[in-house]
Amino acid sequence: MSPPSCGEICRKPTKGQAKDALVKIRGIVSKNTGFLGAYVQILTGDAGLLYEEIRDAPIVSPHGHCDPAWFANDEAFANPAALLVVPDHYVFRMLFSQGADLADLGIGSAGGAANPRDVFRLFASNWHLFLGTPSRFWISYVLTETLGISTPLSAATSDQVYDQIAEKLAHPDFRPRALFDRFGIEVLATTDAALDDLAHHQAIRDSDWQGRVIPTFRPDSLLDPADPSFRTNLDQLAVLTGADTCTFDGYLTALRQRRAVFIAAGATATDHAIEAVYTEWLAEPETLFQRLRAGTGSAEDAQRFYGHMLIEMAQMSVEDGLVMQIHGGSRRNTNQAVMARFGRDKGADIPVATDWVRGLEPLLNRVGNAPEFTLILFTLDETTYARELAPMAGHWPCLRIGPPWWFHDSAAGIARYFDQVVETAGYYNLAGFNDDTRAFLSIPARHDLWRRGVALHLSEQVARSACGMTDARALATLLATDLARDAYRLSG
Amino acid sequence: MSPPSCGEICRKPTKGQAKDALVKIRGIVSKNTGFLGAYVQILTGDAGLLYEEIRDAPIVSPHGHCDPAWFANDEAFANPAALLVVPDHYVFRMLFSQGADLADLGIGSAGGAANPRDVFRLFASNWHLFLGTPSRFWISYVLTETLGISTPLSAATSDQVYDQIAEKLAHPDFRPRALFDRFGIEVLATTDAALDDLAHHQAIRDSDWQGRVIPTFRPDSLLDPADPSFRTNLDQLAVLTGADTCTFDGYLTALRQRRAVFIAAGATATDHAIEAVYTEWLAEPETLFQRLRAGTGSAEDAQRFYGHMLIEMAQMSVEDGLVMQIHGGSRRNTNQAVMARFGRDKGADIPVATDWVRGLEPLLNRVGNAPEFTLILFTLDETTYARELAPMAGHWPCLRIGPPWWFHDSAAGIARYFDQVVETAGYYNLAGFNDDTRAFLSIPARHDLWRRGVALHLSEQVARSACGMTDARALATLLATDLARDAYRLSG
Amino acid sequence: MSPPSCGEICRKPTKGQAKDALVKIRGIVSKNTGFLGAYVQILTGDAGLLYEEIRDAPIVSPHGHCDPAWFANDEAFANPAALLVVPDHYVFRMLFSQGADLADLGIGSAGGAANPRDVFRLFASNWHLFLGTPSRFWISYVLTETLGISTPLSAATSDQVYDQIAEKLAHPDFRPRALFDRFGIEVLATTDAALDDLAHHQAIRDSDWQGRVIPTFRPDSLLDPADPSFRTNLDQLAVLTGADTCTFDGYLTALRQRRAVFIAAGATATDHAIEAVYTEWLAEPETLFQRLRAGTGSAEDAQRFYGHMLIEMAQMSVEDGLVMQIHGGSRRNTNQAVMARFGRDKGADIPVATDWVRGLEPLLNRVGNAPEFTLILFTLDETTYARELAPMAGHWPCLRIGPPWWFHDSAAGIARYFDQVVETAGYYNLAGFNDDTRAFLSIPARHDLWRRGVALHLSEQVARSACGMTDARALATLLATDLARDAYRLSG
CATH class of the missing domain: 3.20.20.140 (Metal-dependent hydrolases)
Incomplete structure (x- = not known):
């Protein structure tokens, strides 16, 4: 009865196992409200005045990791998953920490076959995992302010939101x-x-x-x-x-x-x-x-x-x-x-x-x-x-x-x-x-x-x-x- | 004139010296109000609503150091000192830091001869040392909520409180x-x-x-x-x-x-x-x-x-x-x-x-x-x-x-x-x-x-x-x- | 084209260069309001009551670095720069971090020839650098409470404030x-x-x-x-x-x-x-x-x-x-x-x-x-x-x-x-x-x-x-x- 080797333990979890494992605390939160208000903290008093002073100032972005090809080619973004999930290590690391298989999230060559709609659904179904994190704030802001989507995010609304985003991305205004x-x-x-x-x-x-x-x-x-x-x-x-x-x-x-x-x-x-x-x-x-x-x-x-x-x-x-x-x-x-x-x-x-x-x-x-x-x-x-x-x-x-x-x-x-x-x-x-x-x-x-x-x-x-x-x-x-x-x- | 050795310095302080040393700042706070309200912070607004939501939820205690013998034998706790002072390292470490001898607190075999009532009095007389610490909150809560004692704790009331606690402990409800x-x-x-x-x-x-x-x-x-x-x-x-x-x-x-x-x-x-x-x-x-x-x-x-x-x-x-x-x-x-x-x-x-x-x-x-x-x-x-x-x-x-x-x-x-x-x-x-x-x-x-x-x-x-x-x-x-x-x- | 040696890089900046370098972000804050209210935070409620309790208590100063010669000789302080700038490493380190030459601040033997009035002006002109620091609080308090000066500090008022301080220092009450x-x-x-x-x-x-x-x-x-x-x-x-x-x-x-x-x-x-x-x-x-x-x-x-x-x-x-x-x-x-x-x-x-x-x-x-x-x-x-x-x-x-x-x-x-x-x-x-x-x-x-x-x-x-x-x-x-x-x- 020798202990399992690293290979056995680390590499063998089947997708089925991984999916079962998601979420670590499965069943605890029965309903995900999909609350989308994270970006709207009302700043009052002096804080409000100071925020108004700079709210609409130009964006100076002297360090980041955007792909210059986007601006060279100016092509439409491929799909909601490729835009919001696959490139965002804040997002997929959290899902991974709760048992998701990165391949199911479209990551790497192993994830090449993943259907973007499925990837997005895996994310949307676990939207509650991001409560309290800046990712929840950023994505709420992106969905609401940038993409103009008001449907709360959840497993039930995933396809609907996916389609709404996809429609936007096809429009020249979102190049x-x-x-x-x-x-x-x-x-x-x-x-x-x-x-x-x-x-x-x-x-x-x-x-x-x-x-x-x-x-x-x-x-x-x-x-x-x-x-x-x-x-x-x-x-x-x-x-x-x-x-x-x-x-x-x-x-x-x-x-x-x-x-x-x-x-x-x-x-x-x-x-x-x-x-x-x-x-x-x-x-x-x-x-x-x-x-x-x-x-x-x-x-x-x-x-x-x-x-x-x-x-x-x-x-x-x-x-x-x-x-x-x-x-x-x-x-x-x-x-x-x-x-x-x-x-x-x-x-x-x-x-x-x-x-x-x-x-x-x-x-x-x-x-x-x-x-x-x-x-x-x-x-x-x-x-x-x-x-x-x-x-x-x-x-x-x-x-x-x-x-x-x-x-x-x-x-x-x-x-x-x-x-x-x-x-x-x-x-x-x-x-x-x-x-x-x-x-x-x-x-x-x-x-x-x-x-x-x-x-x-x-x-x-x-x-x-x-x-x-x-x-x-x-x-x-x-x-x-x-x-x-x-x-x-x-x-x- | 060689320096004192470790033995001389560390082991020789007599109880008398240690008692004299207590409190490091003896005389500074002439009156100890014995304020017993540490557990009653009023939570208002959303905090109050959220607290009410969970205040009376069951207690899940998945890690701790209680003695299973207590629940196997279900005998009454011996006395207030044995319950509240001797087993609580948060309590005796603070008293020690201010000059108390652990033997006077009933600790270890050296403390075997300590009278529980004296132990409790040493604690009660130094109740002010715990101001600002969670021990003060926990013990206030225990005395008031769990034991139903409303007498403020101090040197003057020590024996009275001791007797009140002892009376409770003798009751089957406190097994x-x-x-x-x-x-x-x-x-x-x-x-x-x-x-x-x-x-x-x-x-x-x-x-x-x-x-x-x-x-x-x-x-x-x-x-x-x-x-x-x-x-x-x-x-x-x-x-x-x-x-x-x-x-x-x-x-x-x-x-x-x-x-x-x-x-x-x-x-x-x-x-x-x-x-x-x-x-x-x-x-x-x-x-x-x-x-x-x-x-x-x-x-x-x-x-x-x-x-x-x-x-x-x-x-x-x-x-x-x-x-x-x-x-x-x-x-x-x-x-x-x-x-x-x-x-x-x-x-x-x-x-x-x-x-x-x-x-x-x-x-x-x-x-x-x-x-x-x-x-x-x-x-x-x-x-x-x-x-x-x-x-x-x-x-x-x-x-x-x-x-x-x-x-x-x-x-x-x-x-x-x-x-x-x-x-x-x-x-x-x-x-x-x-x-x-x-x-x-x-x-x-x-x-x-x-x-x-x-x-x-x-x-x-x-x-x-x-x-x-x-x-x-x-x-x-x-x-x-x-x-x-x-x-x-x-x-x- | 060998890289410059330490000597070339570290020791050669001329005063002119250093002055040019001051401030790192020169031109950004065009006006320095010279706001002098840093010490007057109004404490209300219990905080106000507790502050009043101790505000005028004696000062017990058991550790510090004052020069005993001051109290042995009881001579007037030399000048505002020697009092407020030269001995205060909080002050000159901040100015140095923004490009000032320590010699221009009267520091060390290299600074021996610096005119105190110029030293003070260099400090006053950069008063905005201290926004948010305790130095700004301390110095505002000293100027207003201790020295009774109400002129806001800035490049424009530097000489005026210098003279006001100097006048005070000459008075026996400021020995x-x-x-x-x-x-x-x-x-x-x-x-x-x-x-x-x-x-x-x-x-x-x-x-x-x-x-x-x-x-x-x-x-x-x-x-x-x-x-x-x-x-x-x-x-x-x-x-x-x-x-x-x-x-x-x-x-x-x-x-x-x-x-x-x-x-x-x-x-x-x-x-x-x-x-x-x-x-x-x-x-x-x-x-x-x-x-x-x-x-x-x-x-x-x-x-x-x-x-x-x-x-x-x-x-x-x-x-x-x-x-x-x-x-x-x-x-x-x-x-x-x-x-x-x-x-x-x-x-x-x-x-x-x-x-x-x-x-x-x-x-x-x-x-x-x-x-x-x-x-x-x-x-x-x-x-x-x-x-x-x-x-x-x-x-x-x-x-x-x-x-x-x-x-x-x-x-x-x-x-x-x-x-x-x-x-x-x-x-x-x-x-x-x-x-x-x-x-x-x-x-x-x-x-x-x-x-x-x-x-x-x-x-x-x-x-x-x-x-x-x-x-x-x-x-x-x-x-x-x-x-x-x-x-x-x-x-x-």
Whole structure:
């Protein structure tokens, strides 16, 4: 009677089992009211006045994950499931946590055969799972405000709502460019691999459409020797740039060249996603580079080299003016069975405790006082708001604190953010808001939630006499649009 | 003039000194009002409506530390001190922190000679120390609601209150079974060593009383090679089961057998209390087992083996359906002098920072996707609510977040819990409430505090339009009873 | 095209560049309203009643960094910049974070040539940067309440306000002793190096002024072998005491003697500022001492020795009654370029995560149960409030939790403190308030902010029926003055 092996346990649950397992607490809530009012919190008093001040301000979206192809091709979105469920890891991770099979949600190649209508029904039938989450707010807002649908969502109404959405999506008013314009988006930054040819961005610029969609330089796979494709990526980098990526100097030259290409395409920022925050300045990077280039470096070599390259990137930012972003502290793809079957980014990324102080000290002591440099930090470890990020941003000239990120981009998360960063960092060391989403339709909902949070926070500041309404109004606009424009150098 | 040794400093304070030291700030509060109103917060508006909805719901108590002998024998509780002071580590730790000698509080063999009336007076005279703590709420509730005593507590009234309580305890209505019934307890789980013969549980089932009291399988001392009695416990396990606990397979067989015995006695869950959260799957556990069985293993061997056994326990749960609980992050018995004189669990257990993500990754990647598996996590490190537990429970199908535990089972602790877990985990990945107490009389008070916290939280959700009152009512019942029933499989 | 070296990047920004860089978001807020009402939050209801109870209570200031020379010499403060900007690291760090050159703020020898009027203008022009920070509250309070100035602060009014302040400072009513008396300061503790001759303190006692200014024994530089001047400090210690600081026993004798000198000068406490919380009892400290005395010890030797000496200090406190304070978890002088140009304590101290539990265990198990011992802990890692400090103080007889420190001495910081410590530690294990400031004029403002926080917290406790108003009034006085008097043994 030996214990079941991982294979037996992890891979064998049949769809039938998984469906049975959904919902963990099946039967407990017999009726789902499908309440659709989550977005309509009435803000009164000063909060209401401050919200009105910024409610209809333009949307500045300096960091996110929309697909530039949408705006290059301007084709209709395929169907409600492909728009609202399949790309939204907030949505499918919750359904998975309650026993849904990701294949039944149309995820990955395993989900290729799923009927979009069935996918949507699986989501609609479990709408109650999202009670209390920002997803419920965002989707309610999208359905009601953006799509004009008033039918409460439930298993019973799923097909009806599906059809209503599908009808909208077929209309020219709901094509990507039309929505972009209707949303009042002033600028939208995408996130693009450093090896990307930026053809979609070129197509957008070549079109007669005036929307400002710009790329962001994301070089992770060229900097992290632990990436399985690191060496082939460097080969590809050589092909793309003509530089000799077999020497460290050639490698740096190639990176500089790619940055210049992104700048020419409108980029104003880079982005780095790292798990542990670690930087180190190597006196002799060439040796380590050669070992890693040859595939003979150790895990420690890889970490030290990556730490060095973050500083190189910071120094290139001093030279070329690209604002540097670091998203730190997410442990990626922690569920091996899901990774094997469905691939990366399938809801199993989990935050870990982060040490920004020691982790960034080598980088900051190298370039942190350079007046030309801006570095925006995003944390998933809220304990670092008051302990590390606010004191650091309240000292280092280069630093700005990014808005609440990912799991913390929520009503309570926003309140905790203001509560914990403002007293030490003030407002002017913040980077405003960014929606960081690949769910295009949710962009207005996300900015609206932030703006409500701003209004609530500032009205409390007025109530405690931290400022008067004149200052509060100025701060509201600052937080809604101006800090983002400034931090990302979008006005120039 | 050498410094005093530990012995001189730690062990020599005479009772006289200790009494003098009480209270640290003696004389500051000249009058103790003995205010007894802590339990009567008036909830108004939606909070009041939601509280009424669940106020009188049955009590589901799936995890705690009541003594099954109370219900097997149904004898009157000995005296007010033995009921309210001696077993309550929340109470005696606070008095100790202000200079009381634990012996004067009747603790341990050193306290055997203490007069219960004196013990109670020491407590009553220091009632003001509990201002602001949940103990003050719980005890006020017990005195007023459960025992019907309206005399404010103070040094002056101590004997009077003592006599009033003693009179009640002598009455048949205040025997354990009568109170159990009066409290409306639907089910009460105790926590029992894996080697326990469960005779009291058998006696309860054999009696004509209908109360449902069930055991919980707690195998710590059979799994942790660092436990001083680990090897003799395994010998005892062999005697009890007839299995050969000198081989790893025999050891597993014996554990499976004990689990089956607990299941037959009504158990639906196991419980594990660990300091560091560490799991690891060993390809060859036998080697390590033999070293540890022989007493020649290292501390690292012990940790790795324990980490492996937690995964074995999880796999057995997949087989036999017992819900697994992990209470992690408490550093036990940190005061060596108190440990030496009074023994374990005397108020010196202190939480430490906990890493659930990396610590559980091996276990979760082994069984975390199994639809049959439920794992409930309890933390004393609140920073893990939003950073780790909510994201993990919002992904892994097996996971549920346990309610606020120990020091955090309090009004503000409950508010922080909801604030930090719901937005990412939703409500359906929670495990409802459990009182986790050995203070039997405080059970209704603890559930009442939770229910007030639920009502306050949900009324705030309604105010911010996160849901309507219909959903809020359903969620209130879910949080008061249904999630606990479901998570612990108590309905079947 | 090699990357710029640290020297090029860090040291070369000219003043011109730095000025241009100020403000990071220049032009965004076109008008600074100069709102000066930050200190006038109206407290109503129970909060108002409780605030009135303690608003005018004496100021007990048991820990801070005022210069005793001010009170020994009683000379007028030099000028508004020297009073309000130059010594206030909260102020200049914020300006630095937005691009100001510290030299332009009159900091360090590099700032010696700065015109005070220009320094003040740089501050006044950037008054909006402090929106939302406690500095804005404190300075508004000082200007309005203490200095009687009603002109809103801005670039345009800077010279005018400067002149108004200067006029006040020239008046005898604004000399240090007169302000001390006007502020109602009952006792003010300074912080003094263990090698200090305490001449200013002697001069105060020898004067006919009755103000109580007492020293605090700060021996860091005599205990930390990592301090560059450790060995010369020990030489100086030998000269000062006549003891042989080349043997460990002589070293201890000398330390005891310095403590006695401080006690004779009125000291009731010691203070220790450490980065990592680490204690260890060495069986044979002599060996390590000799290595470190000879300058041949390792970094690990230094840490272990320092950890041992903290326990020696605790044991001396048991002997001589000095209350021990530990301020833990600040990583000092993290900006090397600022350190090189401007010296220590220039706003680059950043908190790091702290482990109080394991770090203090050896010390506590040595002396933590001694009734004569008081140890007050200050943390910059708020996650330790509920997880570590409150459970520890709720057990160990010696422990008290210090008030919110540094970045957390703010309206929201105070609210978080009460929210997270009271339920487990109660009120009587707290140490009341201390202002910990070198900005003498801000002392009443800081106590006022605390008292408002106390009133708000207690009114919420009353609202949730945690206590009645009678208890709340007693607790208000306890938190405003009595706990501080008692914890620091100032009443005797």
